Amino acid sequence: MEKSKEVLQLEAANRELQIQLEEANDIIHAIRSGEVDALVVNGKDGHQLFTLKSADQTYRIFIEQMTESALTLDQDGRILYCNSRFATLCTVPLEKVIGMKLLDFVLEEDWIFAQDVIDAAWEIDTRTELNLINSEQEKITVQLSLKALDLDEGTALSIIITDLTELKKHQLLLQVRNEQLEEARQVADQLNSNLENIVSLRTAELELKNDELKIANGYQRKMNTELSIALERLKESDENLQSAFNAGELGSCRVDLTTGKADMSPRFRLLYGLPEDEEIDWAMVVSAIEPEYVAEVTRVLEACATSGTPLDSTYPIRHLASGERRWMRVVGKVKTDKDGNFASVYAVIMDVTAQKQDEQRKNDFIAMVSHELKTPLTSMKGYIQVMQLKAKGNDNAFAVKALDGAERQITKMTNMINGFLNISRFESGKMVIELQRVELSAIVEEIIEEYITTGSNHEIAYNCLPGLFINADQNKLGHVINNLIGNAVKYSPFHSKITIDCLACDQNAIFKIKDQGMGIPKDDLPKLFERFYRVESSQMATVSGFGIGLYLSAEIVTRHYGKIWVESEIGIGSTFYFSIPLDRD
Known part of the structure; x- marks a missing residue:
């Protein structure tokens, strides 16, 4: 039987991969053994020849950009050097790979074999296949080419790693196709040789299918039994969950973001003083919230509906039955419908009055x-x-x-x-925000002028777009801007550049300040605007502060219906932003 077009293509692809692998191994072997001493690079004007001895940088670029992974081990099996290809292969940041052991990337059951290969490679050039594992616990089949190198600093083990994943896939697929082709050929030969055999075969197949159907029916009955058991366990789990909620005095609710209808647990209704049996909508819940907090709660819920932001809000209520003032915290997640739209919020509520x-x-x-x-x-x-x-x-x-x-x-x-x-005034509700129409650039330029006239040791460059009018409390927003500029000055080296911009984006005025300071670790960024939070590091230990400036700034910006956030990179610097809605009147 003739081979199908797909099988022929797979065989051709497999041969091409084998040729490329052999060529790559030959080139690497030639470079290591000194059989070649030059590297040809294609440029715009034709071929240019660089000798490896006189073009160390070009060789390093070649190693970095080669399709194989390249690394060097010391006598303890630790990685002294690797190119970015290996870090990408193992899905581990390049800076974390250096210093790790190669065995850290090998399946545990292959450790002994891998160690034997490494030990042998110090005496003789070695090539073998091995299974690595990346940070996502995915197995990767590779070919290792190992060679000991005598360097000025001592002996090191050079390893070239070729990813065989695609080759193995093609080989496996080709094997399956060949098996299928062979099976089809045998069936065709049998059909051509004897029609009675065909009838017997079909009869046997029907009997087999009947047997399989009987087995499938038995399996279905078993699955139904297991499903019933699972449903019972789910019911028990729900009961246990409800018991845990009751023990923790927690309530739960589900709010439909489209209709506003709310499904509340008995504990939720009890905390708010809502009717025990009647249908409840969100408006009834809002009626219990103290008026000055309604706008903030509504804003949080709108963020859930428009961007799927997780729900986390703390606010006071007046119990609808007793009139008692209580503090509630609601934490929840947004769920989507089959079309991916933000459809509902499922939340847990707790009484945090004591806290x-x-x-x-x-x-x-x-x-x-x-x-x-x-x-x-x-x-x-x-x-x-x-x-x-x-x-x-x-x-x-x-x-x-x-x-x-x-x-x-x-x-x-x-x-x-x-x-x-x-802080005390904010949290007790005694801090009053007096909004008036002001121009953002006027506030910024006044504060920058103070830093310039007092002889700042930094280069401050600013570009504020005129005409950005906002409703703001000028003094309190000035406190935010002054704090952000002060932090940039405090955490940046003398004579470094601080850049300030004011611009408009999506109906908002944006304030942006970028420094060239030490930077902030990624793990600390989500907590940076929390009260009394400070980054723990040896550099920060020399800078005074209580961690209240950014907390107050975030509170002030939030009271202006805005947002504040930060982007940072260690050793490069940080960029702080806040946005306030524009006043178009």
Whole structure:
């Protein structure tokens, strides 16, 4: 029987892969053994010849861009060098690969074999196949070509790794196709040789199918039994989950984002004072929320409906039956329908009144202590200013310098105390945001001018688009901008560049500040705007602060119906943004 077009194509592809693999191995062997001492690179003007000895950089580029993975091991089997191809193959960042052992990327059951191959390669050039495993626990079949190298720094083991995954797939597919072709040929020969055999074969096949059908029916009955058991276990699991909810005094709810209808658990209804048996919609839930928090809760729910943002909101309510004021925290996830639209929110609700009361007592204590500290600090600052005048009159340079330092420290303490007081005001609802129509560039330029006139040690460049009018509390938004600029100055090297931009995007005014500082680790970015959170590092240990500046900035931006976020790369710098809706009137 003639081979199909697909089988012929597979055989051709397999031969081509084999040829490419043999050519690559021959080239690598020739380079290692010194049989070639030059590398030809195609350029725009034709072929250009570079000798390996005189073109080390070109050789490194060749190694980096070759389709095979290349790495070097020391005597302990640790990776001294590898190209990016190997890091990509193992789905591990390149900077983490160096220093790891090759055995870290080998299946555990192949460790002994792999170690034997490595040990043997120190004495004789070795080539073998091996199964590696990447960070996603996927098995990768490769060919290893190992050779010991005598370098100036000592002996190292060079390894070229060729990914055989596609070759194996083609070989397996070709084998399957050949088996199918052989089976078809045998059937055809049998059909051509004897019609009675065909009838017997068909009869036997029908009997076999009947047997298989009987087995399938038995299997179906078994599956039905297992399904019934699974349903019983699911029911038991639901009951256990509900018991856990009851034990934790948690409520649950599901809100349809299209219709606004809500399905509440009995505990949820009890927490809000909602009717036990009647149908409930979201408007009934909102009626229990204290008025000043309704806008924020509505905004969070709209974010769920428009972008699928996870739900996490804390707000006070008035119990619809008793009128008691309680604090609730709702945490949930958005679910999509079959078309991928954000359809509903499933959430868990908990009563956090006790925690809020504890926080309030703590905030009251901080506010009281901070308030009590302000008076003596103000007096101290006044005395120091008087002493500064006298010291300047007496031309006492040392005293002037010392008193200037003392005044700076008192100012720093005053700013920290004001920060604690602002936190207390925010969390107690006593911080008032007075919105008025202002131009963003005017606020920014005024603050930048202060930094320039006070002799900043940094190069500050700014480009603020005029005409970006917003509804904002100028003083409090100025506090945010001043804090972001201050952080850029604090965490950047002297004389480095700080770039500030103001622009418009999607009906929002965007403030952007980019520095060339130390950068922030990715794991710390989601927590950066939390209260009292500071990045833990040896560099940060030398910079003072309590982790309240960014928290206050985030609270102020949120009260302006905006967003604040950050992008950062270690050793490159950070870029902070905040957006405020534009006022088009």
